[in-house]
Amino acid sequence: MATSNEHQLGVKRVGSSRTIATRMLRHEDMNGSDRLFGGRLMEWIDDAAGIAARRHAGCAITTVAVDKLEFEYPAFLNDIVTIEAWVTHVERTSMEVRADTYVEDTKTGERRMINHAYLTEVCIDENGRPxxxxxxxxxxxxxxHAECEAARKRNEIRKMRRAEGI
Ligand SMILES: CC(C)(COP(=O)(O)OP(=O)(O)OC[C@H]1O[C@@H](n2cnc3c(N)ncnc32)[C@H](O)[C@@H]1OP(=O)(O)O)[C@@H](O)C(=O)NCCC(=O)NCCS
Structure with a gap:
């Protein structure tokens, strides 16, 4: 939500896009080793980041890139997984969204970070063009402010990687 002053300036605050998605892990979310299936988590991360981007932009968006998917900690049946996503930076047609994933052990209440990913979401028109x-x-x-600054650097690195095809 933008205040009336922010509305006039055409800006929204970082908190406006904050999105929190919580799930309890079920049998169908597990892989063959009885841990959370990484592909399922990737879907949830994409979903939460898409909602955050849409909350900020208020128009149709699509995911063009996902950076930093490293699963640092496992999650098991009946654990509670929470994804917190918010827009960290706005470029011309694209936005960077950070999505942090935590797992909570329901017996102990202990919460650990599984992953923090950065997604690039692009605003598109009815023809799918940016x-x-x-x-x-x-x-x-x-x-x-620190996250915005870091996001600018990440954006430069992404551009460099694309330009060099790596
Ligand atoms: C997103 C899409 C519309 C962009 O089209 P495009 O022709 O590459 O357009 P542009 O080159 O103008 O790029 C648009 C923006 O995306 C950014 N972008 C493009 N490719 C990118 C990539 N691989 N990583 C990060 N950003 C990227 C550009 O930097 C630009 O951002 P800016 O305007 O803020 O500077 C097009 O690539 C697409 O439709 N991709 C498929 C998206 C999709 O279907 N996702 C769902 C999962 S498959």
């Missing part, structure tokens, strides 16, 4: 992101992004807290 269009400018309608809203700018304004950071308020020192953490949000």
């Amino acid at each position: 269009i400018p992101v309608p809203w700018g992004l304004v950071a308020h807290t020192p953490e949000e």
